[in-house]
Amino acid sequence: xxxxxxxxxxxxxxxxxxxxxxxxxxxxxxxxxxxxxxxxxxxxxxxxxxxxxxxxxxxxxxxxxxxxxxxxxxxxxxxxxxxxxxxxxxxxxxxxxxxxxxxxxxxxxxxxxxxxxxxxxxxxxxxxxxxxxxxxxxxxxxxxxxxxxxxxxxxxx
Numbered sequence: 692x693x694x695x696x697x698x699x700x701x702x703x704x705x706x707x708x709x710x711x712x713x714x715x716x717x718x719x720x721x722x723x724x725x726x727x728x729x730x731x732x733x734x735x736x737x738x739x740x741x742x743x744x745x746x747x748x749x750x751x752x753x754x755x756x757x758x759x760x761x762x763x764x765x766x767x768x769x770x771x772x773x774x775x776x777x778x779x780x781x782x783x784x785x786x787x788x789x790x791x792x793x794x795x796x797x798x799x800x801x802x803x804x805x806x807x808x809x810x811x812x813x814x815x816x817x818x819x820x821x822x823x824x825x826x827x828x829x830x831x832x833x834x835x836x837x838x839x840x841x842x843x844x845x846x847x848x
Contacts (some may be wrong), residue, residue, distance in 0.1 A: 700724055704774045711769055711776070718769035718776065719760060726771030731756045775800075 704721045711718050719727045734755040757779070760768055766781035780786055799817050802810070813824050830836065 700774050704771070704776070707776055716767055716769055716778070717764035719771060721771050721774075721776075724773060726773045726775070727756065728772070734759065 701723060708718055708721050719730070722729065738755045756770070760770060761779070761781065767779070767785065769776045769778050771777070780789065799815070802815060813821065813828065816824055
């Protein structure tokens, strides 16, 4: 039991970290159990202590760790949420590949029962269920329908 715990909280994240490094993907260093949570909290407090300026660029205030990491590591990097890495992709070509890939190489992460209790919908579905629901809602995203909806929304403003 203890070995299994050690595997999931230390050995596996360190192996993933090495694997990402081999592929040229920079990642913030893994910290046991908490991942990069400490840095997120510290930078969030620092950003909140600064006077708010009205501007359209909200990322430095909303997620300063993301901003700093993107500046230092580029548009493809990983951050740690506990022992789980999150790959951040900001390259348009890679995003297109991920979203259009049908081979199953980019699978959605498995959700635990607690998460499933509070989140549901198309974003969490996979396989045949996703295809069925996507087919049902697809007409709502036809360009004509979107233009009509946008015009209605602008009339309300």
